[in-house]
Amino acid sequence: MSRNNKTNATRLLGVAIVTAALSAFAGVSQAQETKAAADAGQAPAKSWQTGLKRTDLVRRDLGIEGQEVIQVLVDFDPGVASPKHSHPGVEVAHVISGTFEYELEGQPNVTLKAGDSLYIPAGTAHVAKNVGTVKASELATYIVKKDTPLLKIEQ
Structure with missing residues (x-):
């Protein structure tokens, strides 16, 4: 050899x-x-890597220089939580089905059911968790800086 x-x-x-x-x-x-x-x-608990499914729906220039709107459908298996993260702009989360608990940095936790919505300020670290026993879905709409990563994982 x-x-x-x-x-x-x-x-x-x-x-x-x-x-x-x-x-x-x-x-x-x-x-x-x-x-x-x-x-x-x-x-x-299932891992968020296998228990979350994201479907991109819309990504368009907002008509304001350097800004875009992104809309995403996110499905969570029961018990799955997102990692703690933030976005480079605002997020409006609308619960389509199931029950979520949202943990926003500096605010008390809030539980939302189908039909409820939540405003998350730009740069606010947060976690979303499906606290129900069935799949839960949210429609996330972001107004963010264009050409910037949508997600920043927090420590």
């Missing part, structure tokens, strides 16, 4: 070991979360 093949084999083995370790850590972490939820008599 040439020196290059040995080096490549060593690198591949290292990558395989790191991948296996990360997979094992993720599995243990998920198992602990599932057990904690079961101990509390709750169904395990």
Whole structure:
């Protein structure tokens, strides 16, 4: 075996070991979360990466220089919460179905049901969570700075 093949084999083995370790850590972490939820008599929470579905509906210039309007349908599986995030402009959230709890930084939590709406000021960090037992949907309308990322994940 040439020196290059040995080096490549060593690198591949290292990558395989790191991948296996990360997979094992993720599995243990998920198992602990599932057990904690079961101990509390709750169904395990789904990850927002798999429990949220976003459908872009409209994206248009607003007619005000540097501003655009974006409208998105967001479906949440039961128990799923968005990550804490903010937007570079205002958001108006309208609940189409289900029940949501919204946590807005600096404000008390609010629970909304189908037909209710909520104004979220520009740059306000927030979390939306489906607190019901069925899929919940919201229509999110943003008026934001054009050519700016729509979402900023907060720590």
